Amino acid sequence: MDNTSLRVYGGVEGDDRRAERRTQLIEAGLDLLGSESDDVSLTVRGVCKQAGLTTRYFYESFTDRDALAIAVYDHVTDEIATTTLEAVAAAPADERAKIHAGLKNIVDIVADDPRRGRLLFSATLTNSLLLHRRVRSARLFASLLGEEARAFYGMSGSAALEPTSQFIVGGLAQTLTAWLDGTVELERHQIVDRCTEIFLAIADIRRSSREREA
Amino acid sequence: MDNTSLRVYGGVEGDDRRAERRTQLIEAGLDLLGSESDDVSLTVRGVCKQAGLTTRYFYESFTDRDALAIAVYDHVTDEIATTTLEAVAAAPADERAKIHAGLKNIVDIVADDPRRGRLLFSATLTNSLLLHRRVRSARLFASLLGEEARAFYGMSGSAALEPTSQFIVGGLAQTLTAWLDGTVELERHQIVDRCTEIFLAIADIRRSSREREA
DNA sequence: CATATCTGAAAACAAGCGTTTTCAGATATT
DNA sequence: AATATCTGAAAACGCTTGTTTTCAGATATG
Numbered sequence: 001m002d003n004t005s006l007r008v009y010g011g012v013e014g015d016d017r018r019a020e021r022r023t024q025l026i027e028a029g030l031d032l033l034g035s036e037s038d039d040v041s042l043t044v045r046g047v048c049k050q051a052g053l054t055t056r057y058f059y060e061s062f063t064d065r066d067a068l069a070i071a072v073y074d075h076v077t078d079e080i081a082t083t084t085l086e087a088v089a090a091a092p093a094d095e096r097a098k099i100h101a102g103l104k105n106i107v108d109i110v111a112d113d114p115r116r117g118r119l120l121f122s123a124t125l126t127n128s129l130l131l132h133r134r135v136r137s138a139r140l141f142a143s144l145l146g147e148e149a150r151a152f153y154g155m156s157g158s159a160a161l162e163p164t165s166q167f168i169v170g171g172l173a174q175t176l177t178a179w180l181d182g183t184v185e186l187e188r189h190q191i192v193d194r195c196t197e198i199f200l201a202i203a204d205i206r207r208s209s210r211e212r213e214a
Numbered sequence: 215m216d217n218t219s220l221r222v223y224g225g226v227e228g229d230d231r232r233a234e235r236r237t238q239l240i241e242a243g244l245d246l247l248g249s250e251s252d253d254v255s256l257t258v259r260g261v262c263k264q265a266g267l268t269t270r271y272f273y274e275s276f277t278d279r280d281a282l283a284i285a286v287y288d289h290v291t292d293e294i295a296t297t298t299l300e301a302v303a304a305a306p307a308d309e310r311a312k313i314h315a316g317l318k319n320i321v322d323i324v325a326d327d328p329r330r331g332r333l334l335f336s337a338t339l340t341n342s343l344l345l346h347r348r349v350r351s352a353r354l355f356a357s358l359l360g361e362e363a364r365a366f367y368g369m370s371g372s373a374a375l376e377p378t379s380q381f382i383v384g385g386l387a388q389t390l391t392a393w394l395d396g397t398v399e400l401e402r403h404q405i406v407d408r409c410t411e412i413f414l415a416i417a418d419i420r421r422s423s424r425e426r427e428a
Numbered sequence: 429c430a431t432a433t434c435t436g437a438a439a440a441c442a443a444g445c446g447t448t449t450t451c452a453g454a455t456a457t458t
Numbered sequence: 459a460a461t462a463t464c465t466g467a468a469a470a471c472g473c474t475t476g477t478t479t480t481c482a483g484a485t486a487t488g
Contacts, residue, residue: 007456009464017464038342044446054466059447123352124345128252131338138337138388139397163400163408166392167385174352174384175377183353184377194377197419205415221486223434231434258476268436273477 022061024051029072034115038124042069069129076116077137080109095152095203100196103172107192110176121177142169149203168202236275238265243286248329252338256283283343290330291351294323309366309417314410317386321406324390335391356383363417374419382416 006014028051032040040046042065048055062068084105091101110117118125125131142165149161172195178184179191186194220228242265246254254260256279262269276282298319305315324331332339339345356379363375386409392398393405400408 007463009455014464038346043444045444054468055447056449056466064446123349124342126340126342126345128338128340131340132252135337135395139392142392163389163393163398163405164412166398167389167409167412170388170391171381171385173388175381177384178353178356178380179377181349184380186377191377194374195381198378198381198416201415201419202412205411221433223485228434257474259474268438269477270436270479278476 018060021051021053021057024053025058025061025068026072026075027051029068030076030115030119033069033072033125033127033130034118034122036114036118038122038126042127066129069127070133073119073130073133076119080106080116080120083109096196096200099199100192103195103199104189104192106172107176107188110180111188114180117176117180121173121180123174123177138166138169138173142166145169164202164205168199171198232274235265235267235271238267239272239275239282240286240289241265243282244290244329244333247283247286247339247341247344248332248336250328250332252336252340256341280343283341284347287333287344287347290333294320294330294334297323310410310414313413314406317409317413318403318406320386321390321402324394325402328394331390331394335387335394337388337391352380352383352387356380359383378416378419382413385412 006018008014009017012020025047028047029042031050032042032047044055044058044065047065047068048058058068062071084102087105088098088102091097110120119130120134125134142162145165145168146161149165175184175191175195179186184191220232222228223231226234239261242261243256245264246256246261258269258272258279261282262272272282276285298316301315301319302312305311324334333344334348356376359379359382360375363379389398389405389409393400398405
């Protein structure tokens with residue numbers, strides 16, 4: 001726990017060795033949590049074996065399995081959130097362009113590292129803590145979408161916003177899941193294009209219902 | 215295993231006693247798998263306690279936990295599939311009416327028995343076997359939707375059909391999840407209406423893209 | 429009544445898990 | 459060279475699980 005009296009070992013500073021081991025554990029955790037085979041659970045012995053470390057070092061960096069799972073999840077979601085916001089901001093001030101840029105960034109990340117994709121979207125993930133984390137993320141994403149739409153279309157407090165955002169979030173997750181596991185066979189850009197079209201179509205419901213209200 | 219030499223006991227036939235215990239186990243399994251608290255897992259001891267039976271009788275009706283989980287899941291999905299198909303068939307030959315009738319039947323069932331709803335849609339279910347079962351169901355449902363749309367709109371083999379169907383299935387599941395756990399606060403009929411609108415909007419993508427193709 | 433079966437409760441066994449501790453050898457420090 | 463720390467491997471403890479077995483008492487059958 002304490003970092004007092006950490007010697008150099010193997011030519012490496014004590015803090016660096018700890019940080020290195022922590023990184024190895026997070027990477028190994030991502031290997032397991034994002035594994036293609038679904039019946040691998042995140043056990044202390046398992047993640048240490050994957051990391052090439054012994055169990056003693058697990059508790060050097062994490063209090064328990066849950067702490068590691070959270071670290072892995074946040075590691076992935078922080079990156080995806082940051083880059084997606086950047087991509088959306090950098091896109092032209094056009095509805096379709098913004099949505100397309102955001103979706104493209106998400107699809108690129110989960111395609112380049114399928115572990116991340118499965119961690120975020122796999123329908124067969126069994127880790128309870130991560131499933132709850134996902135629910136939180138979905139709520140957050142849905143709420144962001146709702147605000148964005150509200151601002152864009154200048155709606156006040158339309159009650160239809162919330163279920164619609166939830167629908168979009170779930171639909172995207174399901175589509176990417178099916179794409180990642182091979183059920184849907186499309187090129188990367190085709191997935192992005194299709195999802196963009198669906199986003200826009202659902203957004204048009206608001207527009208037309210708003211016109212009806214007016 | 216064998217039912218030879220089964221006596222009457224407590225005034226009940228041997229086969230009836232077995233069937234009764236089996237029913238109790240399935241009901242108890244649904245209690246646990248559809249529990250509001252997510253950290254209850256389907257253990258033999260747990261389900262027997264819930265059923266008011268002892269572990270000895272578990273193996274009288276099921277070879278292992280997985281067999282019970284499958285029995286519970288199929289018990290629920292069989293009913294929902296049958297009644298939904300009936301509801302759709304009984305509805306007027308109108309696109310909106312068919313979709314509305316099907317959705318209403320699903321929403322009614324999961325609202326009347328939240329255990330069923332959570333078993334089918336909860337985002338925090340951790341039972342690996344059931345999660346795989348869900349994937350299969352989602353694939354089946356998506357494929358049915360695709361065929362229906364193909365027939366309705368007379369499309370040939372549009373590649374956009376599959377991701378779109380997956381999107382709808384996932385969106386519906388997410389919306390119902392959020393509704394069941396209280397994240398989305400709407401009346402029962404409002405959920406049905408909203409989802410119907412979204413269904414139709416996504417179907418309109420096909421229609422308009424088909425018009426573009428023509 | 430005597431015998432065979434059924435029932436409920438508990439014990440038993442092996443396996444996997446989280447977590448802590450032990451320990452011999454490798455490496456740095458003085 | 460002597461001492462303190464770091465490392466990797468393994469053992470240890472207690473708990474939960476799946477699964478099977480034991481056993482005393484309740485109930486039916488001849």
